[in-house]
Amino acid sequence: QEEQEWKQLQEEQQLQEELKQRHREQRQEALRIAREEKEKLELRMFYEEEEERRRAEERRQEYKQKRKEELRSKREQQEKEELESFQKEQEQLQLSTEEKQRRVASRKDELKRKKEQQEQQEQEEYFREQQQLEQERQKRKESQKARLDKVRDERQKQEEQEWTTTIRTRKRKKTLI
DSSP: OHHHHHHHHHHHHHHHHHHHHHHHHHHHHHHHHHHHHHHHHHHHHHHHHHHHHHHHHHHHHHHHHHHHHHHHHHHHHHHHHHHHHHHHHHHHHHHHHHHHHHHHHHHHHHHHHHHHHHHHHHHHHHHHHHHHHHHHHHHHHHHHHHHHHHHHHHHHHHHHHHHHHHHHHHHHHHHHO
16 A cells, blocks of 8 residues: 555656646747747847838938938029029129210210300300401491591581681682772
């Protein structure tokens, strides 16, 4: 009976040992599976992170390229606008210079015309004055001649009268004698 108990105890121990062993193996299998699952998960997460990093880098590169294009386009537009502005300024300066030259030429023409007009007016005035002076001289001459003629006529009359008086006086004297 003791042997039987001993046998039974050994069998129980062996069963317990086998159970423990099986339990250990199951736990190790579960741990191995869990480890594998964990490794798979980590590997998947790693690949997903890598993929996300790659996509983020692509987006960053696309954004950089897009920004570079925008800046280049903006710079080109700005340069174009500056060039157009400069050309407009140059045209304006050219027009301004041409306008100034036209104004100067116009002013010169106007001054020349005024000067010619003034000279012509002065000449006409000079000729009028000369004519007037000539007319006045002529009038004075005529007036002087008229006075001289009058004086001469008066003198002649007077002389004639004196002569007549002298002749009468002589005749009287003769008659008296």
